[in-house]
Amino acid sequence: MLHWCSRMEADSQISSKKYAADISSIKEAQKCISSYVHKTLVLSSETLNSFCGRMLYFKCECFQKGGAFKFRGACNAIFSLDDTQAGKGVVTHSSGNHAAALALAAKIRGIPAYVVVPKNAPKCKVENVKRYGGQIIWSEASMQSREEITTKVLQETGGVMIHSYNDRRIISGQGTISLELLEQVPQIDTIVVPVSGGGLISGVAIAAKSINPSIRILAAEPKGANDAAQSKAAGEIVKLPETKTIADGLRAFLGELTWPVVRDLVDDIIVVEDNEIIEAMRHCYEILKVAVEPSGAIGLAAVLSDSFRNNPAWKDCKHIGIIVSGGNVDLGLLWDSLNKAEP
């Protein structure tokens, strides 16, 4: 069971004055979304535990509605709108799981979702948007094109913009994962979280450290899109000229709402190579029997990496929660990547 520490919350440095979300907004989000989201399974595997000499607890957000954690934030954003706001619909730009999640949440509320999708988005994720009734507006792949077209759609529809991570409602929704996980596995001392735009890790870190400040939050990031690691090193947001990684869900950069959380509450960032992600995906499929996307496997890749295993700072990480962020993958692309990684 969770032991809420009200004194600590009152004294906490983790306040909404400092960050976009806090434990109160995350608990509010949990109330708001609990009848819509799945309480996802936590899996463990003795084989994987033996591989890394720690106890691993996989929080399987791939089993969340829409196939990824994004549905939590999207639900919180949409169901916290008043009827007048909601009536004109919601607008976002996203190449992936946020788009599908927003479309699904909008469908449940019975309002339109306008989704600006770059032409290079993974097919399976675009299919999910369509299946959930989202209205797709295509853009070029560049962020400039995505943003210009989004502005136009906002003007034409009068809808409410729901950014995929740089949004208090989204961060609060994603934070509900920590509330669940620490109730399901109270002994957790470390949580490993994929980092991209930072919405997930911000919510998870704020909630977990509010409940237990000694919990370590480790980000997992692909080397080809390591803006968070570079930002931590530089002490300010770093944006990269380009990204290159198999993990299509991890190519975004930190935003002004998520950067302060990553700066202050994330203990370290573990950077992994794409071949480590692919090997971890293989373990997820073959040992855990869970179909994950590359972003969903990066947490396992991080705890299996030499940079984590050989770091004395993490030798006391014994009970590690791993956020398996999603499972939306084109099986064809998956195989191509596995095949290329054969020795």
Next chain:
Amino acid sequence: MLHWCSRMEADSQISSKKYAADISSIKEAQKCISSYVHKTLVLSSETLNSFCGRMLYFKCECFQKGGAFKFRGACNAIFSLDDTQAGKGVVTHSSGNHAAALALAAKIRGIPAYVVVPKNAPKCKVENVKRYGGQIIWSEASMQSREEITTKVLQETGGVMIHSYNDRRIISGQGTISLELLEQVPQIDTIVVPVSGGGLISGVAIAAKSINPSIRILAAEPKGANDAAQSKAAGEIVKLPETKTIADGLRAFLGELTWPVVRDLVDDIIVVEDNEIIEAMRHCYEILKVAVEPSGAIGLAAVLSDSFRNNPAWKDCKHIGIIVSGGNVDLGLLWDSLNKAEP
């Protein structure tokens, strides 16, 4: 919750006089194995429900220890041996999940497992036997070679033979799936079960029909190994000269202990083509996010098949339990099969 009907059990025609197992032996098995086996998850998907217009409940035995339901029967067989019997170890021949399950259960009890494995067994399943400490003795692929070498190993070791399905202890262990499933989803009116040697479906049928005689038990069988369908039609055990199916777990034939159960308690056998199995596998990976082996997907293939959907006898099957029997698959072989099935 389960409502045990003691009157019905006393009157039941489903007795151990008639069949190798009964509800008592299955409840005994549950007590025997409960501290070793996982109570497996039941998953559902609104998307898959909408595909077939029924409520589907996937009993995910791929998450069982060893990656398949076989661990239930193996545990029951091994932990019901007395110390003298157990001391000399256990012997079996198996190309797949039974071998690994027996090795794992033997490892837990601390006794040797001698496993005769044909040279054409799937690599991932052989790896599982090795990982669990089973002692592998290779045979040729033919059943004659497997049986001859098994007889020799039994003579040399003095171990106890544990057949993979034609064994009361095995059938009783597999039957515990029904006890769990009907407790997890009491409204189930139909259970769809892969059939091969018949150990799984015998246990599931005996337990389910003892609890609720109106539950329909439907077998799912690949066309290239449809000995059970042919046996039902002929009214006696039919063995095939050869089998040809992607579902490597479903190539065995009914035995003398499982045939009477299939004859009397299985309401129908739904025969599906390999391409239907492959399509169902794709749905399991892409929609359910569960990594299954071909045998594990055949239940979904059956409920999506025209022969099931168009059969008026099954129009009242509204709440369907599907046994996802296992998830041990070589990803390379999987992709080859998916790739061949591309339009």
